[in-house]
Amino acid sequence: MKKQPEFVAKVNDVAVRGFLHRPERTPAGGIVLTHGAGSNCRSALLVALAAGFCDRGWMVLRCDLPFRQARAQGPPAPGSGERDQAGIRAAVEALRRETPSRVYLGGHSYGGRQASMLAAREPGVAEALLLLSYPLHPPQRPEVMRTAHLPDLRTAALFVHGTRDGFGTIAEMEEAMSLIPARKELLAFPDAGHELITGSNRRRLSDVIAEAFVSFAGGQSANHGWCRAPNKR
Numbered sequence: 001m002k003k004q005p006e007f008v009a010k011v012n013d014v015a016v017r018g019f020l021h022r023p024e025r026t027p028a029g030g031i032v033l034t035h036g037a038g039s040n041c042r043s044a045l046l047v048a049l050a051a052g053f054c055d056r057g058w059m060v061l062r063c064d065l066p067f068r069q070a071r072a073q074g075p076p077a078p079g080s081g082e083r084d085q086a087g088i089r090a091a092v093e094a095l096r097r098e099t100p101s102r103v104y105l106g107g108h109s110y111g112g113r114q115a116s117m118l119a120a121r122e123p124g125v126a127e128a129l130l131l132l133s134y135p136l137h138p139p140q141r142p143e144v145m146r147t148a149h150l151p152d153l154r155t156a157a158l159f160v161h162g163t164r165d166g167f168g169t170i171a172e173m174e175e176a177m178s179l180i181p182a183r184k185e186l187l188a189f190p191d192a193g194h195e196l197i198t199g200s201n202r203r204r205l206s207d208v209i210a211e212a213f214v215s216f217a218g219g220q221s222a223n224h225g226w227c228r229a230p231n232k233r
Contacts, residue, residue, distance in 0.1 A: 004019040004020065004021055004050075005019070005020075006018070006019060007019055007020040007061065007063075007094075009090075009094040009097075010090075011089075011090035011091075011093045011094050012090065012093075014066075014086050014087055014089075014090035015066070015069060015087075015090075016061075016063055016087070016090050016091045016094045017063060017064050017069055018041045018061055018062050018063030018064055018091070019041065019050070019061070019062050019063075020059070020060070020061050020095075020098065021050045021051075021053070021054040021059065021060040021061075021062075022054075022059055023054050023055075023056075023057045023058060023059060025057055026057075026101075027057060027058060027059040027099045027100075027101045028056070028057040028058055028101060028214075029053075029057075029058045029059070029101050029102055029103075029104060029214070029217060030058060030059040030060070030061070030095050030096075030098070030099040030101050030102065030103040030104065031053055031058055031059075031060055031061075031095075031103070031104040031105065031106055031130065031213075032060075032061045032062075032063065032088065032091045032092050032095055032103070032104070032105050032106065032126075033046045033049060033050060033060060033061070033062040033063070033106045033107065033108075033111075033130075034062075034063060034065055034088060034091070034106070034107040034108070034111030034112070034114070034115060035062075035064070035065065035068070035107070035108055035109075035110075035111050036108045036109030036110045036111055036133075037075045037076055037109060037110035038075060039108070040064050040068050040072075041062040041063050041064045041068075043108070044197060044202065045108055045132070045195065045196055045197050045206075046062045046108065047062070048197060048202045048203065048205070048206035049062075049106070049206050049209060049210060050062050051206065052206040052207050052209065052210030052211075053210045053213075053214075055207075055210070056210055056211070056214055058101075058210075058214070059095065059098060059099045059101070061091060061094065061095045061098075063087075063091045065084045065087050065088070065110075065111060065114070066080070066083045066084050066086070066087040067080045067083070067084055069087075076110065081114055081117065084114045085114050085115075085117060085118040088105065088107075088111075088114060088115055088118055088125075089118060089122070089125060092105060092125055092126055102127045102217075103126055103127065104126050104127050104128050104129070104130065104213070104217060105119065105125065105126035105128075105129055105130070106129065106130030106131070106132065106213075107130075107131065107132065108132040108133055108196075109132070109133050109134070109135050109167070109194065110135060112129075112130075112131040112132055112133070112134050112135075113131075113134060113135055113146060115129060115131070116129060116131060116134070116149065116150075116153060116157065117149050119153060119155040119157075120149040120150070120152040120153045120154075120155075121149075121152070123154045123155055125155075126155060127155075127156075127217065128155060128156040128157065128158070128213075128216065128217050129155055129156065129157040129158070130157075130158050130160070130209075130213050131157055131158070131159045131160070132160045132196060132209075133160070133161060133162065133165055133167065133194050133195070133196055134159055134161065134167070134168065134173070135167040135168070135194075136167055136168030136172055136173060136176055137167060137168060137172075138167070139166035139167060140166070142172065145176070147176050147179060150176060150177075150179040150180050151179050151180070151181065153180045153181070153182055154181060154182045155182055156182050156183040156184065156216070157180065157182060157183075157184045158184070158185050158186075158187065158212065158213055158216045159173060159177065159184065159185070159186045159187070160186075160187045160189070160196065160209055160212075161173050161186060161187070161188050161189070161192075162188070162189050162191070162192025162193050162194065162196055163188055163189065163190050163191060163192065164191055164192060164193045165192070165193055165194045166193070166194060167194055170186070170188050173186055173188075174186060185216060185221070187209070187212055189205065192205075
């Protein structure tokens with residue numbers, strides 16, 4: 001994949017900063033990808049996924065959340081969720097300005113959680129969600145479930161989760177997803193942890209996820225064989 005130029009925009013005084021991947025043909029779709037609490041938009045997962053989607057004719061904006069724009073390292077400060085959600089909303093609008101296609105929203109861990117919380121409050125913010133390693137609860141603390149907003153989520157969501165993810169077991173994810181009234185599916189990757197990818201599975205996993213979400217966005221099942229799709233409610 002060729003090196004991408006940095007993308008900078010401002011929407012309603014909210015800064016958007018990241019990298020825009022343009023396909024060689026008219027975009028078939030557009031997706032914003034956000035990162036986790038300990039990472040940024042240059043993470044190996046987001047870079048690999050951007051390539052996977054772009055190869056399938058989608059435009060991709062992988063962007064830094066406001067907390068990461070404010071400082072290069074460290075987790076988001078307590079209470080920064082609302083600001084980060086405003087940043088996600090601005091990124092979606094920035095991408096809409098670049099493509100006439102439908103726009104979707106994806107995020108890894110913290111980024112996905114904030115995207116889902118935004119969508120629960122504003123159902124029209126994106127056509128569907130790609131939630132990668134949703135942080136259902138802190139590791140070894142299953143009593144602290146991050147599910148309060150899920151009954152209000154009316155945007156279709158594809159969850160992607162590793163069977164070794166310490167932030168939630170597959171069974172816990174299935175139970176949490178039963179709270180969501182919208183269409184949803186779960187793709188589980190055997191032996192994958194919270195980061196999902198390794199050096200050996202990077203390209204294969206990103207291709208499978210991109211292909212699965214393209215199918216999901218089109219209203220089809222996201223089960224593509226290599227991943228397990230244990231539940232669809």
